[in-house]
Amino acid sequence: MLSESNSDFPMSQKVLLNATEINIALNRLACQLIEKHDDFSKTVLIGIQPRGIFLAERLKTLLENEYKIKSIKLGYLDITFFRDDFRRGLKPLEANKTNINFIVEDKNVVFIDDVLFTGRSIRSALTAVQSFGRPLEIELLTLIDRRFSRHLPIQPDYRGRQVDAINGEKVKVCWKENDGEDAVYLINN
Amino acid sequence: MELSVNHLLGIKYITEADIQLIFETADHFKEVINRPIKKVPSLRDITIANLFFENSTRTKLSFELAEKRLSADVINFASSSSSVTKGETLIDTVNNILSMKVDMVVMRHPNPGAGVFLSKHVKASIINAGDGAHEHPTQALLDTYSIREKLGDVAGKKVVIIGDILHSRVALSNIFALQKLGATVKVCGPKTLIPKYIEKLDVAFETNLRKALEWCDVANMLRVQNERMDISYFPTTREYTQQFGLNKKILDSINKEIVVMHPGPINRGVEITSDVADSKQSIILEQVQNGVAVRMAVIYLLASKIKHNED
Numbered sequence: 001m002l003s004e005s006n007s008d009f010p011m012s013q014k015v016l017l018n019a020t021e022i023n024i025a026l027n028r029l030a031c032q033l034i035e036k037h038d039d040f041s042k043t044v045l046i047g048i049q050p051r052g053i054f055l056a057e058r059l060k061t062l063l064e065n066e067y068k069i070k071s072i073k074l075g076y077l078d079i080t081f082f083r084d085d086f087r088r089g090l091k092p093l094e095a096n097k098t099n100i101n102f103i104v105e106d107k108n109v110v111f112i113d114d115v116l117f118t119g120r121s122i123r124s125a126l127t128a129v130q131s132f133g134r135p136l137e138i139e140l141l142t143l144i145d146r147r148f149s150r151h152l153p154i155q156p157d158y159r160g161r162q163v164d165a166i167n168g169e170k171v172k173v174c175w176k177e178n179d180g181e182d183a184v185y186l187i188n189n
Numbered sequence: 190m191e192l193s194v195n196h197l198l199g200i201k202y203i204t205e206a207d208i209q210l211i212f213e214t215a216d217h218f219k220e221v222i223n224r225p226i227k228k229v230p231s232l233r234d235i236t237i238a239n240l241f242f243e244n245s246t247r248t249k250l251s252f253e254l255a256e257k258r259l260s261a262d263v264i265n266f267a268s269s270s271s272s273v274t275k276g277e278t279l280i281d282t283v284n285n286i287l288s289m290k291v292d293m294v295v296m297r298h299p300n301p302g303a304g305v306f307l308s309k310h311v312k313a314s315i316i317n318a319g320d321g322a323h324e325h326p327t328q329a330l331l332d333t334y335s336i337r338e339k340l341g342d343v344a345g346k347k348v349v350i351i352g353d354i355l356h357s358r359v360a361l362s363n364i365f366a367l368q369k370l371g372a373t374v375k376v377c378g379p380k381t382l383i384p385k386y387i388e389k390l391d392v393a394f395e396t397n398l399r400k401a402l403e404w405c406d407v408a409n410m411l412r413v414q415n416e417r418m419d420i421s422y423f424p425t426t427r428e429y430t431q432q433f434g435l436n437k438k439i440l441d442s443i444n445k446e447i448v449v450m451h452p453g454p455i456n457r458g459v460e461i462t463s464d465v466a467d468s469k470q471s472i473i474l475e476q477v478q479n480g481v482a483v484r485m486a487v488i489y490l491l492a493s494k495i496k497h498n499e500d
Contacts, residue, residue, distance in 0.1 A: 080217075081217075086232075095214065128229075131224045131225065131227075131229075132224065132226075
């Protein structure tokens with residue numbers, strides 16, 4: 001998909017993480033989660049729609065299969081209706097499915113998203129999750145942390161890789177199950 | 190995806206793609222209104238005026254709830270307690286309200302075409318909440334949405350609308366919506382209450398209730414609108430009930446389980462008996478809940494077309 005668009009548009013791209021590096025990062029993130037959350041009995045994972053759910057699913061599978069942690073609670077949170085840029089873009093915002101079939105009251109919540117950029121999505125997610133109760137604590141896990149580009153005072157608690165990218169550049173995270181390969185690209189338009 | 194229109198004046202003016210977009214958006218809002226906290230902040234910078242020049246209970250409540258669930262600011266207006274009784278014109282009334290910086294108007298009016306007229310003269314998104322015997326688009330959207338939810342799809346389904354078709358804006362909007370979504374529509378009722386134009390709409394007409402029920406997948410029962418009847422359209426209410434009233438006996442005697450709908454308010458014992466209205470075949474209360482989700486979707490999608498820098 002990317003190579004096709006590459007021939008159509010004059011843009012360059014560079015691999016930030018390949019499949020092996022992503023796998024190493026995922027294992028490290030899983031271990032860091034275990035260090036803090038032990039058996040996950042008081043912890044729930046929440047993937048931020050639309051792109052955070054692939055990472056969240058991967059971590060859940062990894063924790064259950066490799067690290068033998070049973071019954072990890074995972075939900076999907078859509079933040080569309082909570083965004084602060086409604087009617088500022090050219091197109092209406094389209095929603096995705098929210099699927100949280102547990103109560104977050106008094107739980108340790110871990111937000112999971114692929115890229116942390118301005119921090120606005122996470123701000124919206126912090127508001128959106130209140131509809132499901134009052135969590136004891138909320139943490140943030142991202143695969144890619146684009147530092148120096150934050151609009152809000154939000155930082156990740158767990159990060160896969162820190163990246164310095166300028167505003168015109170785009171970080172794209174590809175997942176095998178959705179995009180055909182595991183890779184992270186830095187695209188320069 | 191966005192709507193092809195800036196106002197919702199009638200089902201006649203929107204496309205099938207618009208209806209599908211409204212349904213998909215309503216799915217998300219249905220999930221939202223079943224959360225412990227049923228509110229989202231999307232429309233916190235939008236002000237909506239509900240102008241009701243005619244009585245309404247559930248439509249008004251449903252719209253108001255939908256607006257509040259989206260965090261819009263809401264002002265209400267009922268003509269019985271306003272300057273309309275002092276002779277103010279519709280445009281003046283609405284312009285006065287709009288000068289208070291209102292972005293959207295939800296209007297019910299006794300005159301057909303009032304919404305279309307208004308949309309040409311004022312600068313705000315207009316949602317028609319019923320104009321005389323013309324259209325009631327959000328009711329048709331929630332009815333078809335409820336059919337989709339119950340039966341999986343609207344396309345290919347057979348729907349009969351039973352009762353007072355002549356005075357019903359619900360019937361006309363439903364016919365447009367069902368046909369756009371690929372359903373087949375029949376109407377059933379006393380001949381005096383079937384409008385002459387019905388055949389031009391490609392809608393078949395049946396006077397025998399049993400035959401109509403045996404044919405259909407869904408029966409949408411309409412209320413006998415006594416308040417709109419200037420002359421007598423049928424001899425007595427009792428005779429109407431005997432011929433066109435839906436009761437448990439006739440429902441059990443047909444060979445399949447059909448879905449029973451009613452837009453409300455119900456005249457229990459006239460067009461529908463209590464045991465049918467409260468049976469598990471009836472989706473009357475689902476319709477009411479879906480009404481809020483569908484209206485949230487309509488308001489959300491129209492609001493997303495309002496741009497900040499226009500004023």
